[in-house]
Amino acid sequence: MLGNFFTAVGSLFQFLFQRKVLPQTAAVFEALAESITPLPGNPVSAGSERDKYAAAYYIYTLDHYVSLKVCFKPSTFGLANAAAKMLNMAAKQLIDSGKNEHPADSAFASAHGMFAALHTKDRCRVISLLEHLQVDLAGLPVPFYKNPGTVLAVVSILTMLGSAGHYSEWTGYGATRSGPPAARKLVQFPAGWQQVGYPGPAKGYHGLRGCLRDKFSE
Amino acid sequence: MTYDADAIIIGAGGGGPVAAKALGELGLKTLLLEAGPWYGHKKWPRPNEERGPQGDNNPANLSSELLRKCFTDNEDDMNNYVTGKFRWGHADRNRPPWFRYIPSGGFIWQSSGVGGTTLLYFANSPRAFPGAVDDLWPISYRTLLPYYEKVEATLPVVAAPMTAKEELFFFGAQKAGWPRLKTRNVTSPGYRPQPNAIFSPPPQITDLQYKFNGAETGCTLRGHCINGCSIGPTVAKTAKRSTFASYVPLALNTGAVEIRPNTFVTRILTATEKGSLVATGVSFRDTWTGHTGELNAKVVIVAAGAIETPRLWHNSHLPYNPWVGKGLTNHWFDCISGIFAEQDLMQILGMPDVKPYVGQNSAARFDYPGLGVLQGLGLSPGLFASFLYTLSDSYDFLRRPDPAVPWNFCGKVTGDKLARLMQDYPRTLSILLFTDDEVNQHNGVSFSSFLQDEHGPIPVVTYRPGHKDKQKRDKLAAIAADILKKAGAKSILRADCAPYLFAHMQSTMRMGYVVDEDCETLQVKRLYIADNSVLNNSLGGPNPTLTTQALATRTAEKLAHKYFGGV
Numbered sequence: 095m096l097g098n099f100f101t102a103v104g105s106l107f108q109f110l111f112q113r114k115v116l117p118q119t120a121a122v123f124e125a126l127a128e129s130i131t132p133l134p135g136n137p138v139s140a141g142s143e144r145d146k147y148a149a150a151y152y153i154y155t156l157d158h159y160v161s162l163k164v165c166f167k168p169s170t171f172g173l174a175n176a177a178a179k180m181l182n183m184a185a186k187q188l189i190d191s192g193k194n195e196h197p198a199d200s201a202f203a204s205a206h207g208m209f210a211a212l213h214t215k216d217r218c219r220v221i222s223l224l225e226h227l228q229v230d231l232a233g234l235p236v237p238f239y240k241n242p243g244t245v246l247a248v249v250s251i252l253t254m255l256g257s258a259g260h261y262s263e264w265t266g267y268g269a270t271r272s273g274p275p276a277a278r279k280l281v282q283f284p285a286g287w288q289q290v291g292y293p294g295p296a297k298g299y300h301g302l303r304g305c306l307r308d309k310f311s312e
Numbered sequence: 313m314t315y316d317a318d319a320i321i322i323g324a325g326g327g328g329p330v331a332a333k334a335l336g337e338l339g340l341k342t343l344l345l346e347a348g349p350w351y352g353h354k355k356w357p358r359p360n361e362e363r364g365p366q367g368d369n370n371p372a373n374l375s376s377e378l379l380r381k382c383f384t385d386n387e388d389d390m391n392n393y394v395t396g397k398f399r400w401g402h403a404d405r406n407r408p409p410w411f412r413y414i415p416s417g418g419f420i421w422q423s424s425g426v427g428g429t430t431l432l433y434f435a436n437s438p439r440a441f442p443g444a445v446d447d448l449w450p451i452s453y454r455t456l457l458p459y460y461e462k463v464e465a466t467l468p469v470v471a472a473p474m475t476a477k478e479e480l481f482f483f484g485a486q487k488a489g490w491p492r493l494k495t496r497n498v499t500s501p502g503y504r505p506q507p508n509a510i511f512s513p514p515p516q517i518t519d520l521q522y523k524f525n526g527a528e529t530g531c532t533l534r535g536h537c538i539n540g541c542s543i544g545p546t547v548a549k550t551a552k553r554s555t556f557a558s559y560v561p562l563a564l565n566t567g568a569v570e571i572r573p574n575t576f577v578t579r580i581l582t583a584t585e586k587g588s589l590v591a592t593g594v595s596f597r598d599t600w601t602g603h604t605g606e607l608n609a610k611v612v613i614v615a616a617g618a619i620e621t622p623r624l625w626h627n628s629h630l631p632y633n634p635w636v637g638k639g640l641t642n643h644w645f646d647c648i649s650g651i652f653a654e655q656d657l658m659q660i661l662g663m664p665d666v667k668p669y670v671g672q673n674s675a676a677r678f679d680y681p682g683l684g685v686l687q688g689l690g691l692s693p694g695l696f697a698s699f700l701y702t703l704s705d706s707y708d709f710l711r712r713p714d715p716a717v718p719w720n721f722c723g724k725v726t727g728d729k730l731a732r733l734m735q736d737y738p739r740t741l742s743i744l745l746f747t748d749d750e751v752n753q754h755n756g757v758s759f760s761s762f763l764q765d766e767h768g769p770i771p772v773v774t775y776r777p778g779h780k781d782k783q784k785r786d787k788l789a790a791i792a793a794d795i796l797k798k799a800g801a802k803s804i805l806r807a808d809c810a811p812y813l814f815a816h817m818q819s820t821m822r823m824g825y826v827v828d829e830d831c832e833t834l835q836v837k838r839l840y841i842a843d844n845s846v847l848n849n850s851l852g853g854p855n856p857t858l859t860t861q862a863l864a865t866r867t868a869e870k871l872a873h874k875y876f877g878g879v
Contacts (some may be wrong), residue, residue, distance in 0.1 A: 159394055250418050
């Protein structure tokens with residue numbers, strides 16, 4: 095009981111004051127990106143340059159998502175570390191409940207966390223467990239601890255962020271991606287656009303095929 | 313008492329500028345206050361980086377060159393929920409967005425800035441279904457008609473042009489046996505070109521040698537409605553008729569309207585006159601400096617949207633009303649798509665793909681009074697992937713196969729399967745679905761008792777569609793799948809969106825419950841509402857902007873008559 099209390103308090107302090115991105119946080123989001131949008135013909139992309147881009151996208155978004163007033167001052171609450179921990183804890187719960195379909199790589203888990211050690215489909219199973227609140231919420235870190243609303247608010251956007259990060263222009267920003275939004279410049283043709291045959295923005299197209307006659311009766 | 317203006321309007325989105333133009337034309341001095349930035353304006357050449365002056369009233373300062381600089385066409389730069397230029401947040405994108413809490417998950421697609429969410433809207437401008445207004449609203453559909461006509465002429469609203477994706481949509485709808493609608497007052501199901509507020513393409517677009525330069529008068533079919541349209545020789549002639557390009561220049565032309573961006577209204581001021589509560593002005597906060605101030609006016613019009621309008625009511629401690637913030641409808645979206653084989657497309661269209669990025673984002677339409685609406689959808693790939701493959705609360709690979717359903721995939725798709733489906737992006741036709749969702753007092757906006765931002769308690773949004781809503785949505789999804797199948801699609805995908813996407817938020821300050829039939833609030837005199845929140849219901853499914861704009865036109869006329877003697 096007392097142990098739980100101290101764990102919760104520790105988690106709260108870490109959430110409020112931990113500003114640095116933890117090593118396992120990057121590993122979790124690289125693994126998530128690999129599960130959602132793997133590089134074609136490359137079933138294991140974790141650790142690739144593209145996954146580093148994708149992880150940066152997740153981390154920036156989650157760390158700038160929530161701003162609240164605390165002691166008369168607006169403060170931004172970084173969610174990336176806590177969300178990564180939530181995914182690792184939920185991954186552990188998936189394994190403990192025997193719901194993973196593929197064995198986890200335990201050697202990989204010790205360095206990169208349990209989520210990244212799962213097979214890509216089992217990582218989606220972890221998201222699914224969280225989306226349906228089929229995890230022990232008391233085992234999650236602050237601000238997700240016993241807080242289904244916060245869990246859903248974050249988990250519901252994770253898959254979307256993965257695809258938006260990959261198929262938008264984000265991967266074309268190169269090193270400028272880590273700068274403020276106004277400083278980002280397209281330095282290369284985005285990988286996602288290339289994969290899907292999107293030529294990039296144009297000023298217009300000669301695509302007109304007429305108009306259905308619009309003679310209104312009134 | 314001295315007044316800063318005859319009227320103060322809070323919010324320069326879909327409704328506020330419409331009311332401003334109408335009041336300005338009557339010679340009433342009007343202040344239009346907007347929380348976000350002003351794009352395409354010489355006084356704010358770097359609107360996301362510098363505060364600039366307090367406000368402006370000179371239409372000559374609008375600049376299409378600056379607009380083109382601001383609107384980069386890149387979907388993440390423009391529409392990222394956290395850092396995009398079209399987000400609900402401060403003009404300075406280095407600061408986080410203004411937080412809204414959705415305990416059931418999802419995200420709210422609203423934008424601050426002059427133009428509001430019309431900065432990114434598709435400009436679809438259908439009327440409400442008559443059957444969703446008559447005998448349900450305090451006013452009749454016939455009452456709305458002259459105001460619809462006025463807005464349709466002003467924007468203007470025209471029939472959308474066809475590119476390959478619309479031709480394929482109509483081909484499928486026709487093969488499925490649906491009639492073509494030839495009326496704007498829709499009472500039976502059928503398909504039609506989208507009535508939208510986008511200038512028709514210029515004649516030179518048919519000349520294959522013509523080189524586009526961005527300054528054409530009319531739509532160049534470039535597919536960036538959602539990422540911000542900057543096509544046009546001037547701001548006032550921008551192809552997509554967001555309010556920053558339509559009603560704002562018209563309002564400024566009256567010489568009686570001043571617009572102040574970066575001005576967040578935090579409170580409506582009131583006084584008691586002859587035993588009644590009356591609005592007397594507003595408190596505001598400069599979003600860059602944090603300085604606060606007050607402005608007084610004879611009339612206050614709130615046009616801050618379906619979340620911020622009830623929030624202002626709450627934060628101003630206005631009288632209790634059980635319907636303030638309640639009754640939210642949102643059209644519970646879904647998206648059904650078909651993937652086509654090259655040879656079939658060659659046969660139908662004479663080309664091997666449909667290119668979802670060519671043409672207006674949503675130029676074909678199918679209406680079904682009693683169920684809702686289907687409309688064509690074509691987007692740049694990041695947004696496209698998000699709409700089609702990520703908005704469900706379950707993964708396709710975790711579902712038990714069901715041979716009875718007309719789709720091959722349903723729910724979120726990830727991994728190799730997503731990569732393969734996205735390789736079919738150029739051959740995918742998508743249909744967006746809007747449900748005629750019912751008003752439920754449990755759905756709406758409430759306010760956190762302990763979480764606050766710099767503008768007060770943060771909004772908490774609750775939206776759980778009912779059983780009937782689900783039935784309607786499923787019926788519409790089956791119709792969409794049939795249209796795609798009849799058009800020749802080889803596989804059908806259903807996004808099966810959870811109620812996560814908030815893009816048509818409306819009816820949280822309903823006419824007949826919070827405001828009277830002239831949109832003056834029942835409990836505070838001289839306080840009017842002119843945004844989606846006053847809609848009495850979800851209109852049957854049609855996009856809400858045109859109806860809000862028609863009502864805003866009428867509201868301005870009514871309040872001028874009541875408080876300014878018609879001028």
